[in-house]
Amino acid sequence: MLDGTWFAAIVERMKPVKPLPRSHVRVGRSRTGLGLFAAKPIKKGAVIVLYTGKLLRTKDTVVLQDHNRYLYEINKRWTIDGATRKNLGRYINHSCRPNAESDTRKRQIFIRSTRKINAGEEINYHYGRDYLVNWLGGRKKCLCVSCIRRRSEERALVRKRAARKAKAKAGKSRQRRP
Numbered sequence: 001m002l003d004g005t006w007f008a009a010i011v012e013r014m015k016p017v018k019p020l021p022r023s024h025v026r027v028g029r030s031r032t033g034l035g036l037f038a039a040k041p042i043k044k045g046a047v048i049v050l051y052t053g054k055l056l057r058t059k060d061t062v063v064l065q066d067h068n069r070y071l072y073e074i075n076k077r078w079t080i081d082g083a084t085r086k087n088l089g090r091y092i093n094h095s096c097r098p099n100a101e102s103d104t105r106k107r108q109i110f111i112r113s114t115r116k117i118n119a120g121e122e123i124n125y126h127y128g129r130d131y132l133v134n135w136l137g138g139r140k141k142c143l144c145v146s147c148i149r150r151r152s153e154e155r156a157l158v159r160k161r162a163a164r165k166a167k168a169k170a171g172k173s174r175q176r177r178p
């Protein structure tokens with residue numbers, strides 16, 4: 001006999017993913033351009049939006065990769081070209097400390113919250129290592145909030161050290177005077 005919960009779990013995985021109503025999010029101005037924001041509180045584990053677009057064969061997207069940053073590879077066979085403005089998922093910016101994650105089910109890509117998100121908060125997910133290497137590698141610095149904060153903390157530390165050194169030096173040269 002089939003175990004009920006096991007069967008229910010299988011059925012659940014077969015169903016198409018249904019995101020929250022559109023009213024839960026809004027496109028707004030973010031520090032790096034446009035971003036997607038929570039318009040209402042979003043519970044942990046909620047499917048916020050789908051990442052939609054034209055379904056392409058992954059092998060056909062190699063030529064597009066340098067010009068289109070909205071390609072999302074589902075697997076070796078299928079890639080979604082999410083460049084269309086109808087795709088709410090494309091407005092979500094990368095963060096190295098995100099509040100959501102992307103996941104796929106069959107040929108659907110969706111963005112799911114990994115913690116409670118308050119109304120007004122920007123929604124972010126980690127684009128993955130490939131993104132950081134391909135788009136940011138050597139050319140640009142990551143502009144996500146946590147990286148900007150980390151860099152400013154590092155700069156502050158360097159300034160502090162330099163100030164301490166300068167002070168010590170000044171102290172020494174004072175001591176040397178008669």
Ligand SMILES: [Zn+2]
Nearest residue numbers: 096142144147
């Ligand atoms: Zn970052």
